[in-house]
Structures are given as structure tokens and as C-alpha cells.
Amino acid sequence: GQQVMQIPQYQHVQEGEDFTTYCNSSTTLSNIQWYKQRPGGHPVFLIQLVKSGEVKKQKRLTFQFGEAKKNSSLHITATQTTDVGTYFCADPNFGNEKLTFGTGTRLTIIP
Amino acid sequence: EAGVAQSPRYKIIEKRQSVAFWCNPISGHATLYWYQQILGQGPKLLIQFQNNGVVDDSQLPKDRFSAERLKGVDSTLKIQPAKLEDSAVYLCASKSGPEQYFGPGTRLTVT
Numbered sequence: 001g002q003q004v005m006q007i008p009q010y011q012h013v014q015e016g017e018d019f020t021t022y023c024n025s026s027t028t029l030s031n032i033q034w035y036k037q038r039p040g041g042h043p044v045f046l047i048q049l050v051k052s053g054e055v056k057k058q059k060r061l062t063f064q065f066g067e068a069k070k071n072s073s074l075h076i077t078a079t080q081t082t083d084v085g086t087y088f089c090a091d092p093n094f095g096n097e098k099l100t101f102g103t104g105t106r107l108t109i110i111p
Numbered sequence: 112e113a114g115v116a117q118s119p120r121y122k123i124i125e126k127r128q129s130v131a132f133w134c135n136p137i138s139g140h141a142t143l144y145w146y147q148q149i150l151g152q153g154p155k156l157l158i159q160f161q162n163n164g165v166v167d168d169s170q171l172p173k174d175r176f177s178a179e180r181l182k183g184v185d186s187t188l189k190i191q192p193a194k195l196e197d198s199a200v201y202l203c204a205s206k207s208g209p210e211q212y213f214g215p216g217t218r219l220t221v222t
Contacts, residue, residue, distance in 0.1 A: 033209065042202060042213040043154065088153050092209065097142060098167055099211060101153030 004102040012108045019076040021105035023089035030094040032072045038085040115214035123220045129191035132217045136205030145188050146202040193221045
């Protein structure tokens with residue numbers, strides 16, 4: 001079946017350092033969504049990427065969709081303690097509207 | 112606007128007992144989802160409703176899990192009988208546009 005893998009599984013960074021998580025699919029994606037889940041919290045939608053090669057920015061966050069639409073990345077510049085959490089990519093399954101979540105990358109910040 | 116409401120927030124039961132979770136989606140959201148999130152993993156879709164109809168329940172263990180959304184608004188998810196491996200957070204989400212809005216979840220512990 002369709003799989004969405006993320007690397008790394010865990011990332012510990014000093015506050016102020018950059019962070020990147022990578023999402024890879026075994027099949028071509030229609031779109032890709034990104035969610036953030038704070039410790040003890042619920043997933044919160046960050047963004048959806050639709051076009052091949054698309055790059056979107058939200059303040060210190062940069063999201064990229066691969067040219068072949070099989071991978072995506074999230075890069076955070078100059079991490080802050082508020083960035084702590086698990087970041088999930090999710091595949092909306094070609095408009096079926098059911099999400100297949102990636103394995104997630106858990107980010108911890110060392111103050 | 113009010114978010115997705117879920118209750119209870121926590122539940123502890125013994126194996127072979129039954130349990131029910133309740134979800135009230137954001138007003139006007141026709142699509143409702145139930146997810147199971149095991150510790151350290153991404154959410155896994157159990158069932159998707161469109162109004163009061165089931166769109167996808169292919170990953171719902173139907174021998175023990177059931178869900179309904181009788182009037183197309185609130186939904187309940189039931190487990191009977193529970194097994195140890197059902198210990199997880201059960202998340203309800205509703206959808207508007209591409210974005211899914213998640214409730215706070217119900218943390219179930221089966222002993």
C-alpha cells in the first residue's frame with residue numbers, strides 16, 4: 001500500500017539553529033499537506049502544496065514540493081522554543097479527502 | 112468559531128469492556144473523520160463520514176469498532192470489546208476546504 005515516510009524520526013537542535021524534515025512517498029502525490037502537533041496536543045494544519053516544484057513560505061517556515069511530486073520538505077530557520085512538536089506530512093489521496101499521515105519528525109529544542 | 116469538541120478527554124477501562132467517544136464537529140462541516148493515533152505514530156484514519164453517510168471505513172476493525180453519525184452532525188465511536196492494543200488517542204476531525212480541523216482527542220488506556 002501507499003506509504004509516506006519522513007526523516008529524520010527525531011531531531012534535537014540548539015535554539016537558533018535551522019531544522020529540516022523530509023517527506024517521501026512511494027507513489028506520486030496529488031497534493032501534500034503539513035501539520036504540526038505540539039506535545040499533548042492535536043494536529044494543526046500548516047499548509048497545502050499543490051504544484052510540482054512549489055515553494056511556499058510562512059515567516060520562518062519554508063515548504064517545498066518536489067518536481068516529481070513524490071517528496072516534500074519543511075525547513076525552519078532559526079528555531080525557537082515555540083517550534084517544539086512533531087511535524088507530519090500528509091497525503092490527501094488524490095481528492096478522496098482522507099489523509100495518509102507520514103511517520104512524523106519530532107523536533108526538540110535545546111535552549 | 113468554536114472548534115471540534117470531543118469527550119471524554121481521558122478514559123481508562125479494562126480489556127473486554129466497552130467504551131464510547133463523542134465528537135461534535137465545527138458547525139457546517141459536512142465531512143467528519145475518526146483517527147486512531149498510537150503513541151509515537153501518525154494518526155491513522157478509521158472512518159470518514161459525509162453528512163450522515165459513510166464514505167470510507169476500510170480501516171475500521173468492524174468486529175469490535177462501530178461509528179455512527181445519525182443526524183449528520185455529532186458522531187460517536189464505540190469499541191466493544193476493547194483490547195490492550197486499542198490504547199491510543201482517538202481524534203475526531205472535520206473539514207472545510209483542504210484543511211482538516213482536529214479536536215483535542217480522547218486518550219484511551221486499556222488495562
